[in-house]
Amino acid sequence: MDTTICPWCQTEIVWDEELGPEEECPYCHNELKGYRTLNIALGSDEELEEEDEPEEEDLGIWEEDDESHLNAIRRLEAFGAVGGDLLAYESGVEKILDHQEEVPECPHCREYMMYAGSRSLGPDYIPVVPEGLKAPLLKQAAKLNVYVCTACFHVGSFLSEEDRNALIRAVSQD
Incomplete structure (x- = not known):
């Protein structure tokens, strides 16, 4: 048996x-x-x-991702080595993430990102109207939500909820 x-x-x-x-x-x-x-x-x-x-064919793009993630971990460990409290940092990050409506993952290291604020596209953004549409995809005053990675500190931005809906409406027009 x-x-x-x-x-x-x-x-x-x-x-x-x-x-x-x-x-x-x-x-x-x-x-x-x-x-x-x-x-x-x-x-x-x-x-x-x-x-x-690992075999040589198993390496490649994942090796690069692991390396960037390891660099992020080293940065955080260095923060702890110079007198920073990593447990306090992690606790603070969790509190912030718990109150966010959206918690995107970092495209570099796949850790969670904290909402840092918003900004508009600004006057240097010139919207275009794609052929076949009646309105531009994004208004000149479109807002972007800005996020910061909790590990590698990469900064990324995403369209605000209102402007995502406006983009969907603009593309789905007949």
């Missing part, structure tokens, strides 16, 4: 070797095979070290 632990309900499932392994947990009825289950083989330390090393 062999034993399996359901990854969903953490229940021990005993199955008979003649019948084979269960495909579904008899307790919570979640699948035990397929894309939802992660099987981890425990072996010697040498085998595990070999498996941890």
Whole structure:
């Protein structure tokens, strides 16, 4: 007899070797095979070290993302090293994020971004009317919500809710 632990309900499932392994947990009825289950083989330390090393084809764009995320972490650690309180910073960030209507993810490091304010496109923005439309996509006075990443401090902006709706109305005109 062999034993399996359901990854969903953490229940021990005993199955008979003649019948084979269960495909579904008899307790919570979640699948035990397929894309939802992660099987981890425990072996010697040498085998595990070999498996941890990524192959060259597995690197690429993700390596760049990991590096930018690591740089962001280093910046925060440096803040702690010069007398800053990282726990206080994280606590303050959570309080701010809890009160935001939108919490976008940073396109660089995928951490959450804090709302920092808004700005308008300004007088140097010249709206155009695309062919087939009666009005420009954005008004000259369109507002942008400005966000700052809590880890890498990237600054990004998104259209305000009102101007998003105006853009949708402008594009959907007949």
